Amino acid sequence: MSEVEPWLQELLRLNDEEEKMTDKQIKIVQAAVEIFSEKGFAGSSTSEIAQKAGVAEGTIFRHYKTKKELLLSIVAPIMTKLIAPFAVKDFTKVLDAEYPSVEQFLRAIIVNRMEFARKHFAVLKIFLHEIPFHNELREQFQQTFATLVLERAYKAIRHFQAEGQIIQLPAPTTMRLIISTIVGFLVTRFLLAPNADWDEDLEIQYTIDFIMNGLALRK
Template identity: 55%
Template sequence: MNDPIDKWLADFMNLDGDNVKMTDKQLRIVQAAVEIFSEKGYAATSTSEIAQKAGVAEGTIFRHYRTKKELLLSIVAPMMSKLVLPFVLRDFGNVFDLPYERFEDFLRAMVRNRLEFARKHLPVIKVMLQEIPFHPELKKQFLEHVGARILERFHRVVEHFQEQGTIVQMPTGAVVRMTASVLIGYMLTRFLLLPEQDWDDEAEIQLSVDFIMYGLSAREPKSP
């Protein structure tokens, strides 16, 4: 691999409570794995491809990781605990804690926040989105340590606006689920299904928010 190691990836993978730092070869292996996993998916990627892209012998991979699955887990599992979870508790938490006059203002802030995070860490986010549903241990860890924290805060926001009488009195879990379906669907289409499309993110955010707030009725949405 002739490309330099991405600084954020090097910093992230070297964040270890025991102060165990990765060698340059290990970092090249991880970066190559992230790039190929994000492009082709875990199942379609071979360790020989990873080794070639990393500029190391295939045997070097197996000196550090017993299997391809172990390599995947070494990337995704710590990413959830060292990158995604702190982000949820710190930066994303700020979105939940700020005062918003309307539910739609909160939704716009949340999507903009997610877009920025996804742009900065897109390859490894793609690996997470593609692989967590197919690996029970990763799914369990995500739901317990990340999903639960987001859902708890999201529920509180919905309940706040329901108490104000500005959004429908529907079961809170249903509001969260349907809202998340629209926003996550947009993000998946934006970054995984049709990334080559010429996206106007602000326009798409507004369309998504209007759909959540007003559905497909002929009623005219209020101005932002």
């Protein structure tokens, strides 16, 4: 078992405000995240989690009746208390800042999200794997994302449209196009081809150029 990761330290801090986790629960949480991240929910077993955590399998079932309950009772709170807030905590500062150009705005978003993915990829990988299959996870994340991120992003987009820097598409459409391009880059960088010979600065520039080629006003 590796030492406590930053995401788990933050989760423990949050839980201390409500219900302190026992040492065994901490081990189970960390083991569950590591194994779900490596093998996915469907490919994991509670016996593997118990072995990784160094506890009896029965210890898990004292708290969680099924593997599904383990995912939703441990990983779902991680998503709602940690991933969603972490995913938007620093991001909102980026969105609220003022940028003289769309290119600088896009660069700030990409760099911010890249550093987030680099630091918290084990848990983020579970999110990417499981959110299509569990409505509970999807709904919890959508609520936080919509409340804290989207309106800020739309405000920035409308600002750049008003300045004549980008074309007049609906703000939600513009944001969807930006997000899909950036997420595609990050998924390829950290999930599909993590060991490729990446020149991150150059790839960031290519991503910005690609987005701007679609959004820039034609003269």
